[in-house]
Amino acid sequence: MTVKVSIIVPCYNEEETVELFYQAIYSIFQKLPQYHPSILFINDGSTDQTLTKLRQLNQKTQVESHYISFSRQFGKEAGIYAGLQNADGELVTIMDADLQDPPEMLVQMLHLLETTDYDCIGTMRSDRSGEPPIRSFFSNLFYKIINKISQTQIVPGARDFRLMRRNMVDAILEMSEYNRFSKGIFAWVGFKTKYLPYQNVERVAGQTSWNFWSLFKYSMDGITDFSTVPLIIAVWLGLFVMMVAFIGLLFIVIRSLMYGNPTRGWASTISIVLFLGGLQLFFLGIIGNYIGKIFLEVKHRPLYIIREKK
Template sequence: MPKLSIVVPCYNEQKVLPLFYSAVEEVVQKIKNLEVEYWLVDDGSADQTLAEMRKLHTDDPKRVHYLTFSRNFGKESAMYAGLSVATGDYVVIMDADLQDPPSFLQQMYSIMQGGEYDCVATRRTDRTGEAKFKSFLSDQFYKVINRISQTNIVPGARDFRMMSRQMVDAVLSMREYSRFSKGIFSWVGFKTKYLEYKNVERVAGTTDWSTWKLFKYAMDGIADFSQAPLSLAVWLGTTSFIVSILGLIFVIIRRILEPSSSAFGWASMVCIILLLGGLQLLCIGIVGKYIGSIYMQVKNRPIYIIKEKK
């Protein structure tokens, strides 16, 4: 009998976890000849999320499992940990807030059973209910990264997806410390079908993904899947150097032709210094971002640390 593993990364999901479990159970019980296991991953929650996981495990110890981190390592680490312990022939990643519609599970499994696809993923066609500024930044991110990266990332793609065991093993083989799963899912390849749906708001609680956290996540994604910022630093440095040389030549020629004239004054000099200094700091910052990623990777620290597992 085929087995489906449901991986659920959780951070402060005390209110929604029981609702999530009931909603998913209602769907999976309708799928015949399918064994199901749950892997709930507590990413160092500060509320009673772990207590809710323990309760669900006590009520259904054979199918509901959980693991908790020693601290908050981030959603990417939680997803990786869940994939690492999942034993199913098929593995699905879902958020606990029910923004990933459980009703899709039956359709996903049916498509996977056909054997044509290795992954059935989802993408949102709109962002109703989200702040307009956050939606704008998200749209711009997808446009930028798909222009500068060779790995195509589908706009609006969610982590909510069902994957074959072969694809899961391929994702697990990428043990990079700085993880951007949307890029990793695309980079490993495999034939993927996307199901579209309109945005669904959280059933309870509040999201932990602030605009600043999303911005940092986007910067990690760009650094992980594109070297374009490094090329930008090179071009900026080259352009500023050429402009400086031309400016120097202009000043010398003007001094020769008009000995009595002075330079443009201290104001223009300050502007030039600030311009060149700013370009240098920008380029150093870009290079530093990549060096920082290398530094974290070569230290070979674990992606996560498990405190408790059941």
């Protein structure tokens, strides 16, 4: 009896890579006759010929292949969720189309799930060779910060590339929030997980759609999705500044009573006012970010809209 493995592949402008990915999966599962692969490509509003390529792959018979095409770009998180909702395999994996998630690791991952009681086999990058140093620095900083301020611990360097049993997939689907940070969700649902390290792999073709700003925004979403500590910091720092200002006010009053009230000090006063005003705006921004997430959640809009599916 063969075991069906659903392979979820979010795609955005991956016309150069999807066929290479398809052939790589075919080569791997040729060696694993006990498993039946089913690739589910999620076209996230690509503006190149990705959808045309997916239609062509759908006609091939080497590997079962399906696709879902969104009406516009909804983001990778929506693509992952759509894939999980439509995957029907007993085992489910999420992979990038650019082959930065090595398909050959599936052999070891499948073997571990078959011979152990793990619910999930995840992957993590053991190094960041080939990545800009500034990006590596901020990535490492992100993991340190979120693991300090959140009860949900995320393995540094963890990838979305993981192989899961059906019970874990069903648990993830129970978390239908609009603001999604999959790395945190995978960790939050629990289940017994083993992580396999691997060295960083360059894209096989094409250009990444992730730049520094989009990664920074994604990391900020992760922090606010899984921690309220920024709000707590805002409260305590606000109290601290208020106490310092009160002490400063007492000092000014006492000095005025003892030595008079000189008119000098306009520049320093303006500096203090601007500092406190900037601090208030900063914390209003933090609060506004949380309120904005609440605003998006209560609208109950769909995470994605399907334009074409096959």
